[in-house]
Amino acid sequence: MKPCRVETNGMEMELDRRSLAMIRLSFGGRTWFENPDNGASLWRLHAVDARGRRVDLECGGCRRAEVVRRKDGVELRWTGVAHRAAGAGPFDVTVRLAPVAGRRLLTAWRIDVRNRSGDWTLWHLLFPLLNGLRPGPSPDRDMLFWPEMWGMQTTGWERMKEVSGVCGGYGKHSAQFMGFSHSDRTFYFASHDPEQWPKHMVFKPVSCRSRRSAQIYFLAHPAGMTEAGNSYRQQYEVVLGEIPGDWYDAARTYAQWVRGRPWVSSPPKNAFKGLREEREILVWEQGSINAFPSERVVTVNDLSASKWARQMKTLKRKLGVRMAVHMYHWHQTPFDTNYPEYFPVKQGFKDLVADLQDAGIVIMPYINGRLWDHSAPSYDAQAELHAVKCCAERAAPPLRFAWPESYGNGQLLVTMCLATEFWRRKVVQLCERIVKELGCRGIYLDQLGCSGSRTCVDPRHGHSLGGGSYWLEGYRRLLASIRDRIGPEPYLTTENNWEACVADFDALLDTQWNHEENLPIFPAVYWDRGAIYGGDVFGPAFGGGGETFIQRMGMRCVWGGELGWGHFEHLLKPENRDLLDYFIGLCRLRTDHARFFCRGEFLRPPEVVTSDGTKCSSPLKGPVLSALWSDPDGDGCSLFLVNVTRGEQRVKVRMTDARAAARSPAVCVSLRPLESKAVAL
Structure with a gap:
C-alpha cells in the first residue's frame, strides 16, 4: 500500500496509510527522519488504572486513522486507540500541524487526547515522538546542542549520548529547545510553552547494526493525573523544522519567541527600574562560616573571621568593583537541617554583616526556597498538608505522600508546593527578617532556578493534579511578594538558570563544571535580560599556575557573566600576583564596557x-x-x-x-x- 503524504509550509511527511505511522519526515526536500519498516508512531500514551496496571499505547492500536486537510494545515486523527488485552482505552488522538507564520520550513504541532475510559488515567505522553533521526553527509561533523547552563554541544555522531532531563531541572534544560545540525542546516525542536507546564526533553541515540539513528521527543504530564478519564489538550505549540545555519541561528529563533514572555521581559512591579549596570555585582565571593558546629562565628573559609574580613576589604579596594559575599552556614542550625528554621543566627554574624557592608561589600545569605526538613520541630500537620505530593502510578491512589530528599548528611527534606500561599508566606517572612533584622542587602533562594515546574497530586491545594501552569504562577507570585516586602534594592539570586527566573532575579548561579563543549546559548537568547554568576574558583582552581581560574573567569568575562563564585582571597597570596593582575584587568574591561554586557546584544561569535x-x-x-x-x-x-x-x-x-x-x-x-x-x- 502506497504511503499517505501530507505537506504544509515546506514540510513533507510520508505516513503509513493504515496507522499514520511516520515513515519519512522532510523539510525543503531534505530528509531528517526515516523509518522504512512500517513507520513509527508520532506519539505514545502512558496510562494506568487503579490496580497499578500500566500500558503504553501508540498509533498501531487505533481502530481508525485519517488525514484531514485544512486551509491552515493538516489534522491527523486516530480513534478508538486501545490496548485490547488489558482493556485500556479507548482514547481518541488528534494531532494538528500548522505553518509558523513568516518562517518557511517551521511547523507548529499540537496534540489533543480524549480519554473515553472510565477506569484509566493518562499519566504522561510522549509528543512529538520523532524516531529515525539520520546522520548528515559527514557524521563526524554533526552537532547536537542543548541549553544546559550556558549551553552545551557534542560534535560527531559517535560521541553523542542520551541527553535527557526536566525542562528547568538542575540546569540540564534551562530552556525548552534543542537542535541537531549538519552541513549548514539545523533541525530546530522547541516547546513554545508560555505557562511552563512540567515536561522532559529527550535526545536518545538508538543502537542498530544496520544504520545509525536517534529519537527526539518531549514527555509531557497532563492535568488530572490520578483521575480516571482525564483527557489532555496541549495548551502550547511544539515548533519544529529546518532552519538555515547552526546553533546560534536556533538560539535566535527561540529568542524571537521567548523574549516576549513575561517571565523574561516583565520583572515584579517593585523590582529595580534603573539600568542593569548601575547595580551589577561583578565579583562573587563564597563564604562558609565554621567548618564545625558552633553557635558563634569563629572562622570563614577556614580563616579567622577577622582575617578573612580584612582580606575581603583589601580585595574590594584592589578590584574597584561592586562585590558580594554569598554566605553559607550563618545560622546556628546545621546546613541542610531543620529548614526553614534559620533563626537564631550565629553570634557575631550581624556584626560581620555590618562591618563588610560598611566597606561596600554586599552580604547575601543562603536560604532554600523550596525545602522543609521533615524532622524539624516546625514540620507539623500544616507543613505536611502544603508539601508537594507524589504517589504510585495508579488511578485513585490510596496514598499520596511527600517524597523525602537527602543531600548527603542523613537528613530528609521535602519539597513544598509553590502553589500554596502557606509556603509562599513562610519564604517571604524569612526574606523580610534577613533584610530588616540582619541588615543584609541580598538573599540567595536556593533551588528555585534548578527544579523547573514540578508535578503535585494533592487535591487539597486547589491546583490541577500533575500537569498545569500552577508552578510557574505560584513561583512568580512568590517573587512578586518578596519584592513587595523588601523593596527593589536587595539583590536576589537563585541556583541555576531556569528561563522562567530571568525576569525575577538579579543573577543566576552557575553550578556547572565548565567544559570544552560549552556554548554561549544563554547570552545568545537572553542578552540584556538575564545574568549568570559562578565558575567554582575555589582553592584547587588556583593550583598549577591557576590555569583553571584563568580559563573560567575569561570565559565568563567575554560571555557577559558576573565573575565568581569562589574564594578570591587566594589572589592575595604572593605567588598569585600575576593572577591578581589578570583578574583586575578582567574587572576593568567589564566595568569600562558594562553597558555592552548589561544592555547590549550578544552577536554571532567571530x-x-x-x-x-x-x-x-x-x-x-x-x-x-x-x-x-x-x-x-x-x-x-x-x-x-x-x-x-x-x-x-x-x-x-x-x-x-x-x-x-x-x-x-x-x-x-x-x-x-x-x-x-x-x-x-
Missing part, C-alpha cells in the same frame, strides 16, 4: 585564528577567548578578547556577524600574556 594557525574554538583553552557585543547606546559594536596563556598572542579575527562584518570584515590584534582587550568596530 572566528579567531592565532599566528601559528591555531583555531580558538575551545571556550576554556582558547588560547584566546572572544565575543562580539553591540553598543546599546549607538550603532557600533565591540570585540572583546582575553589571552588565557602566559605567552604573547597575535590573532586574526574574522567577523561572522553581518553587522560587525559591514563595519570591519577582519582585524588583527596583538595581546600580551594574560591580557584582556576591547576593540571598537
Whole structure:
C-alpha cells in the first residue's frame, strides 16, 4: 500500500496509510527522519488504572486513522486507540500541524487526547515522538546542542549520548529547545510553552547494526493525573523544522519567541527600574562560616573571621568593583537541617554583616526556597498538608505522600508546593527578617532556578493534579511578594538558570563544571535580560599556575557573566600576583564596557585564528577567548578578547556577524600574556 503524504509550509511527511505511522519526515526536500519498516508512531500514551496496571499505547492500536486537510494545515486523527488485552482505552488522538507564520520550513504541532475510559488515567505522553533521526553527509561533523547552563554541544555522531532531563531541572534544560545540525542546516525542536507546564526533553541515540539513528521527543504530564478519564489538550505549540545555519541561528529563533514572555521581559512591579549596570555585582565571593558546629562565628573559609574580613576589604579596594559575599552556614542550625528554621543566627554574624557592608561589600545569605526538613520541630500537620505530593502510578491512589530528599548528611527534606500561599508566606517572612533584622542587602533562594515546574497530586491545594501552569504562577507570585516586602534594592539570586527566573532575579548561579563543549546559548537568547554568576574558583582552581581560574573567569568575562563564585582571597597570596593582575584587568574591561554586557546584544561569535594557525574554538583553552557585543547606546559594536596563556598572542579575527562584518570584515590584534582587550568596530 502506497504511503499517505501530507505537506504544509515546506514540510513533507510520508505516513503509513493504515496507522499514520511516520515513515519519512522532510523539510525543503531534505530528509531528517526515516523509518522504512512500517513507520513509527508520532506519539505514545502512558496510562494506568487503579490496580497499578500500566500500558503504553501508540498509533498501531487505533481502530481508525485519517488525514484531514485544512486551509491552515493538516489534522491527523486516530480513534478508538486501545490496548485490547488489558482493556485500556479507548482514547481518541488528534494531532494538528500548522505553518509558523513568516518562517518557511517551521511547523507548529499540537496534540489533543480524549480519554473515553472510565477506569484509566493518562499519566504522561510522549509528543512529538520523532524516531529515525539520520546522520548528515559527514557524521563526524554533526552537532547536537542543548541549553544546559550556558549551553552545551557534542560534535560527531559517535560521541553523542542520551541527553535527557526536566525542562528547568538542575540546569540540564534551562530552556525548552534543542537542535541537531549538519552541513549548514539545523533541525530546530522547541516547546513554545508560555505557562511552563512540567515536561522532559529527550535526545536518545538508538543502537542498530544496520544504520545509525536517534529519537527526539518531549514527555509531557497532563492535568488530572490520578483521575480516571482525564483527557489532555496541549495548551502550547511544539515548533519544529529546518532552519538555515547552526546553533546560534536556533538560539535566535527561540529568542524571537521567548523574549516576549513575561517571565523574561516583565520583572515584579517593585523590582529595580534603573539600568542593569548601575547595580551589577561583578565579583562573587563564597563564604562558609565554621567548618564545625558552633553557635558563634569563629572562622570563614577556614580563616579567622577577622582575617578573612580584612582580606575581603583589601580585595574590594584592589578590584574597584561592586562585590558580594554569598554566605553559607550563618545560622546556628546545621546546613541542610531543620529548614526553614534559620533563626537564631550565629553570634557575631550581624556584626560581620555590618562591618563588610560598611566597606561596600554586599552580604547575601543562603536560604532554600523550596525545602522543609521533615524532622524539624516546625514540620507539623500544616507543613505536611502544603508539601508537594507524589504517589504510585495508579488511578485513585490510596496514598499520596511527600517524597523525602537527602543531600548527603542523613537528613530528609521535602519539597513544598509553590502553589500554596502557606509556603509562599513562610519564604517571604524569612526574606523580610534577613533584610530588616540582619541588615543584609541580598538573599540567595536556593533551588528555585534548578527544579523547573514540578508535578503535585494533592487535591487539597486547589491546583490541577500533575500537569498545569500552577508552578510557574505560584513561583512568580512568590517573587512578586518578596519584592513587595523588601523593596527593589536587595539583590536576589537563585541556583541555576531556569528561563522562567530571568525576569525575577538579579543573577543566576552557575553550578556547572565548565567544559570544552560549552556554548554561549544563554547570552545568545537572553542578552540584556538575564545574568549568570559562578565558575567554582575555589582553592584547587588556583593550583598549577591557576590555569583553571584563568580559563573560567575569561570565559565568563567575554560571555557577559558576573565573575565568581569562589574564594578570591587566594589572589592575595604572593605567588598569585600575576593572577591578581589578570583578574583586575578582567574587572576593568567589564566595568569600562558594562553597558555592552548589561544592555547590549550578544552577536554571532567571530572566528579567531592565532599566528601559528591555531583555531580558538575551545571556550576554556582558547588560547584566546572572544565575543562580539553591540553598543546599546549607538550603532557600533565591540570585540572583546582575553589571552588565557602566559605567552604573547597575535590573532586574526574574522567577523561572522553581518553587522560587525559591514563595519570591519577582519582585524588583527596583538595581546600580551594574560591580557584582556576591547576593540571598537
